[in-house]
Amino acid sequence: MIRLSGRFRSALIIGLQGIRARKTRTLLSMVSLFLGVLAVVVVQAGASIAERALLADMELQRGIDGTKVMGMAPQPRVSEIIMDTVPGRDDAVAVVGVSAIIGEPGVRPVNPNASPFDEIGFYGMPMVCDATGNCREQTPAEAGPEGQAIEVRLTALTGDIRQFKPFRPKSGQWLDFGSVPSMAPRLVLNEEAAKGFERYRVPAEMRVPGASANMTPQLIGVVDDGDYQPRAYVRMDEMANWIPATKLVDPSMGEMNVLMTGDTPVEQVLTSKLKAINAEPYVELINSRKDQEKELALMRLIFLSMAGLVLLIGVAGILNVGLATVGERVEEFALRRAVGTPRALLAGIVLAETLITGLLTAALAIGVSAAALKGVVVLAGNSEPFLQGVVFPWDAGVAGVIAGLIAGVLGGFVPALRAAGIPIATVMRA
Amino acid sequence: MTALIELNGITKVLKGQEQPRTILDGVGLSVHPGESLAIVGRSGSGKSTLLSVLGLFDRPDQGSYLLDGTEISRLPERRAAKLRSSHFGFVFQRFFLLKHLTAAQNVAMALVNGQGWLPRRQRRAKVMAALEEVGIAHLAKNRPAKMSGGEQQRVAIARALVRQPRILLADEPTGALDTETGTLVIDALQGVTARGCALILVTHDRDHAARMGRILHLNEGVLAEQKVAA
Numbered sequence: 001m002i003r004l005s006g007r008f009r010s011a012l013i014i015g016l017q018g019i020r021a022r023k024t025r026t027l028l029s030m031v032s033l034f035l036g037v038l039a040v041v042v043v044q045a046g047a048s049i050a051e052r053a054l055l056a057d058m059e060l061q062r063g064i065d066g067t068k069v070m071g072m073a074p075q076p077r078v079s080e081i082i083m084d085t086v087p088g089r090d091d092a093v094a095v096v097g098v099s100a101i102i103g104e105p106g107v108r109p110v111n112p113n114a115s116p117f118d119e120i121g122f123y124g125m126p127m128v129c130d131a132t133g134n135c136r137e138q139t140p141a142e143a144g145p146e147g148q149a150i151e152v153r154l155t156a157l158t159g160d161i162r163q164f165k166p167f168r169p170k171s172g173q174w175l176d177f178g179s180v181p182s183m184a185p186r187l188v189l190n191e192e193a194a195k196g197f198e199r200y201r202v203p204a205e206m207r208v209p210g211a212s213a214n215m216t217p218q219l220i221g222v223v224d225d226g227d228y229q230p231r232a233y234v235r236m237d238e239m240a241n242w243i244p245a246t247k248l249v250d251p252s253m254g255e256m257n258v259l260m261t262g263d264t265p266v267e268q269v270l271t272s273k274l275k276a277i278n279a280e281p282y283v284e285l286i287n288s289r290k291d292q293e294k295e296l297a298l299m300r301l302i303f304l305s306m307a308g309l310v311l312l313i314g315v316a317g318i319l320n321v322g323l324a325t326v327g328e329r330v331e332e333f334a335l336r337r338a339v340g341t342p343r344a345l346l347a348g349i350v351l352a353e354t355l356i357t358g359l360l361t362a363a364l365a366i367g368v369s370a371a372a373l374k375g376v377v378v379l380a381g382n383s384e385p386f387l388q389g390v391v392f393p394w395d396a397g398v399a400g401v402i403a404g405l406i407a408g409v410l411g412g413f414v415p416a417l418r419a420a421g422i423p424i425a426t427v428m429r430a
Numbered sequence: 431m432t433a434l435i436e437l438n439g440i441t442k443v444l445k446g447q448e449q450p451r452t453i454l455d456g457v458g459l460s461v462h463p464g465e466s467l468a469i470v471g472r473s474g475s476g477k478s479t480l481l482s483v484l485g486l487f488d489r490p491d492q493g494s495y496l497l498d499g500t501e502i503s504r505l506p507e508r509r510a511a512k513l514r515s516s517h518f519g520f521v522f523q524r525f526f527l528l529k530h531l532t533a534a535q536n537v538a539m540a541l542v543n544g545q546g547w548l549p550r551r552q553r554r555a556k557v558m559a560a561l562e563e564v565g566i567a568h569l570a571k572n573r574p575a576k577m578s579g580g581e582q583q584r585v586a587i588a589r590a591l592v593r594q595p596r597i598l599l600a601d602e603p604t605g606a607l608d609t610e611t612g613t614l615v616i617d618a619l620q621g622v623t624a625r626g627c628a629l630i631l632v633t634h635d636r637d638h639a640a641r642m643g644r645i646l647h648l649n650e651g652v653l654a655e656q657k658v659a660a
């Protein structure tokens with residue numbers, strides 16, 4: 001152990017002396033290696049940032065990893081069971097979506113079927129269904145004259161959904177589930193809905209099918225929920241003043257989900273209750289990271305192999321400089337062997353020099369890319385929301401260091417063997 | 431008194447040419463601690479080859495080599511390197527100082543060789559003692575480019591002495607120096623015999639050879655004692 005560490009220290013001391021004595025050489029090696037290591041760092045950083053952005057979007061839309069989503073067909077009896085079980089719990093939130101029209105009464109909304117405002121008409125007209133379950137599109141006549149009204153997906157919540165879907169606040173407030181329910185339902189819009197309210201001057205009157213009367217909602221905030229359809233979030237209990245939960249059901253376009261933690265007993269209770277009325281729910285465990293892992297890994301692999309190619313060119317540069325240097329140092333190495341330096345240590349010295357060069361290059365490449373990323377974030381962060389709060393990913397740093405080390409080993413290996421093979425008698429024939 | 435070095439029937443054949451050439455032909459030699467001897471002979475007679483066998487740079491094709499009574503002619507390279515470090519010191523015609531290192535660092539090179547580790551302070555003490563021994567401690571911080579040939583060769587001798595070797599091998603150490611400086615260098619070399627180190631000097635200079643205890647003549651690969659004129 002002591003001998004090993006002595007060799008290690010000797011290699012380090014001699015390697016550093018060699019680097020200091022040949023600064024220009026070292027610099028040349030670094031230049032040839034720099035682009036390769038930089039490519040590795042940039043690819044790794046880009047992949048990590050993209051993955052994080054992708055994952056953040058999926059968290060908004062599907063829920064954070066580990067969330068269980070129980071989906072069921074929207075029916076009054078199902079709604080009843082949910083309302084008996086879920087409200088008041090903090091490990092499960094029921095999400096019931098119905099369509100709602102906000103604006104002038106009795107008019108056709110500008111975006112039928114709650115289509116996005118830049119794709120109006122894309123979703124067609126709402127469906128009307130008769131008692132036998134036959135459905136057809138509404139005719140414009142049935143829908144009424146077009147007026148100042150917009151249609152949103154009204155999403156009623158029994159609790160704070162943000163523990164499962166981390167909506168990003170944009171302005172105003174989020175729903176406060178602890179306060180006394182208000183008679184004027186408080187709405188939090190998503191960004192698409194907010195766009196509608198910005199574009200059209202609509203009066204604050206809300207129609208919900210099945211409600212006893214039109215409501216006067218209060219808009220209290222805007223969030224980014226990752227959805228492209230206009231949505232408005234509301235407390236379930238604030239809706240209850242106007243429409244019983246069992247009637248808050250939209251058989252054609254409705255959603256009825258319960259989001260819950262992975263280990264809550266709610267799943268078991270709901271499942272057995274629903275089975276009893278023959279309404280089999282489906283349960284999905286969200287695991288976005290794993291779902292996209294393969295795809296991302298493949299993408300990363302492709303880019304990393306391209307970066308690896310650039311790195312190889314750099315390795316060729318280091319190798320070239322290394323061989324030339326060993327050629328120049330034949331006498332030094334022969335002399336070192338004469339004074340008792342083992343061949344393995346000579347190889348170690350040459351490797352130490354290329355490894356140190358590789359590490360220096362890695363440090364430089366990491367520093368440059370971190371600084372560049374910071375610059376980009378500062379300059380473009382305001383216009384590109386996915387750049388906000390982006391920091392240099394540590395795994396890109398690790399990849400850079402590994403790339404530097406690999407380049408050092410590859411570029412130093414052959415010169416190291418050469419150095420170890422120099423005959424000592426060279427010093428007598430010189 | 432057992433010999434420090436005992437060579438018997440050492441033969442070295444140079445292959446790789448049209449026909450093999452015998453460079454050393456059954457060389458026998460014993461060397462005792464503190465003894466000094468000169469090896470003389472014309473150019474190409476095999477003096478350096480003999481030193482490279484003695485210094486474990488190279489292996490003989492035949493013969494035995496006892497160091498302190500132990501056979502070492504077939505030692506694996508790893509152990510040979512260790513012995514070179516612990517038992518031998520070398521001085522060559524050229525000085526082989528590393529120009530990017532100071533005199534002290536050049537001497538320390540023989541200590542930073544992977545054979546045992548000394549803390550910096552002990553390294554420094556040994557280096558300064560070796561430089562002192564050859565009379566150039568005041569040049570410790572100088573780089574080779576700023577030193578005369580004689581001074582550089584004395585740095586090389588300090589490098590050979592810093593591990594307190596039992597045998598000092600010198601291959602024409604004054605070949606590149608003027609007479610006066612050469613004499614200083616031989617003084618420095620001869621000084622080591624006082625503490626029991628054996629000195630083997632290859633030289634073309636009769637005066638220097640005459641200062642050694644014995645003179646051996648190498649001719650056609652055969653080593654023979656030269657009669658000392660009484």
Ligand SMILES: Nc1ncnc2c1ncn2[C@@H]1O[C@H](COP(=O)(O)OP(=O)(O)O)[C@@H](O)[C@H]1O
Binds near residue numbers: 477
């Ligand atoms: N590596 C080698 N390649 C070719 N010839 C060599 C080699 N080493 C030694 N010789 C030959 O061996 C002979 C002895 O060389 P050497 O020991 O250097 O003699 P000296 O030191 O007495 O001048 C010379 O003829 C030399 O040419």
Ligand SMILES: [Mg+2]
Binds near residue numbers: 428477478601
């Ligand atoms: Mg010679």
